[in-house]
Amino acid sequence: MSTLSASRLEITKSTSARKCPPVNELVFGKTFTNHMLTVPWNIESGWGTPKIEAYHPLSLDPSAVVFHYAPCLFEGLKAYRDPKGEIRLFRPDKNMERMNASAHRLALPQFDGDELIKLIKKLLEIDQEWVPSEPGYSLYIRPTLIGTQASLGISQSTEALLFVILSPVGPYYSSVVKPVALEANPDRVRAWPGGSGSSKLGANYAPCILPQMESASKGYQQNLWLYGEEHWLTEVGAMNLFIVLRNDDGLEVVTPPLNGMILPGVTRDSLLSLLRDHVAGKNSLPLPKNIKVSEREIKMGEIVDAANAGRLVEAFGSGTAAVVSPVDRIGYKGSDIKVPVTESGFGEVAEALLNKLKSIQWGHEEHPWSVPISS
Missing domain, CATH: 3.20.10.10 (D-amino Acid Aminotransferase, subunit A, domain 2)
Structure with a gap:
């Protein structure tokens, strides 16, 4: 079966002219960048073609198992812009390790964490203008894996979808910290x-x-x-x-x-x-x-x-x-x-x-x- 591979990535740039709003208007998890990553999987052929495309709604069958039995897992990490303007990730290997452990717990497919990191880096490169430069602000990264098989049977999902979306976020604390x-x-x-x-x-x-x-x-x-x-x-x-x-x-x-x-x-x-x-x-x-x-x-x-x-x-x-x-x-x-x-x-x-x-x-x-x- 095919493994997850960044070398197979296909990119279709968004035609949207949307730009990151002023940072003082950001609310956690409410604003998303112009692009997203998707990678399908099925039990017979393995991981499909990774695609970076315009941010868009997902189309799933109403009987998709994720709606009924919750085979759904996710990760949360951030991209930071350093004083020289370079974009950095913080210990992404640990997020990949935990994501694979969660996938195992739900009988969902595992993957090569290094390859997903490469794909995330490419997504960040394309939407790099959305990584804030203001102190304390960052770009939240949400990799998610769901079971998508159209079936009401309770069993291992034979189809899955891995996707990654990005959201610029502000500092958790304002000038006043409230315990x-x-x-x-x-x-x-x-x-x-x-x-x-x-x-x-x-x-x-x-x-x-x-x-x-x-x-x-x-x-x-x-x-x-x-x-x-x-x-x-x-x-x-x-x-x-x-x-x-x-x-x-x-x-x-x-x-x-x-x-x-x-x-x-x-x-x-x-x-x-x-x-x-x-x-x-x-x-x-x-x-x-x-x-x-x-x-x-x-x-x-x-x-x-x-x-x-x-x-x-x-x-x-x-x-x-x-x-x-x-x-x-x-x-x-x-x-x-x-x-x-x-x-x-x-x-x-x-x-x-x-x-x-x-x-x-x-x-x-x-x-x-x-x-x-x-x-």
Whole structure:
């Protein structure tokens, strides 16, 4: 069967004269560039011809399995314009790795990640004028893979479509950072052992909307997802979770382990690497060296005890959109747990990590994670 190959790419340029609107008018996920990438697949012949064409609606049969059984997965990454005007990607290999893992979970076709990166780079080259040059702005990239077989039978989809669309986006934070309040409700569960929480599936996100709305009605911006009778912490909203504790021998930065319920976030992995390199003396962050970096289980009882003892230092989420999102309170069992933040709105650890990662992403410092599309 044919494999995914960038060498077979066909390009039909759009005749649209649309240009990127002024950056102050951008709303996340509402504006799209002039072109998109599509690659069909079927079980008999494999991957078809990759095509870059004008952005257009998809035409699918009403019985397409994606509408009925949700074989749908996606990724999210960004393109950044560095101070020299060059366009860069941030660790795209990690997104391809996770996308293939999600495809395996849904019995959808896997592909050569390097070839898809080549195709994405070509798409970015064609729509490069849509990559903002203003500080903090970027171009969001959404690769998506769906099952398209026209059938109401529940089985592996014999047809699929891979497509990539691009959307210019603004900075997650304006001039004022507003830490979020979380509701930790044990009755709401995002993922469970043996489930699909570690895959980036569309079906993992829609069921989270109603609980978030219910939390918002009580004054909380997001959910802190718990699991089990011990109320183990898993994720925050659609982000990975970090907790900073003060112990007798220094700070401990804790994030739940990749136990099958946790999405292996690219930002999560990057923050852990930066912290471990800092402790080992391989880079310099404005933080003390006596930091323990832990991927371990942590339950709400430990958070309550740490807060009561004055050892809860900070909490934050991590993800592509915000990089880090600080937390200032957690609602749990009818009362609020206060989480310290500084005058900037962040905790010390979160702010140091945010500044370091942004410097790498926007090419202000050379780093192997920052990949020019010309390479």
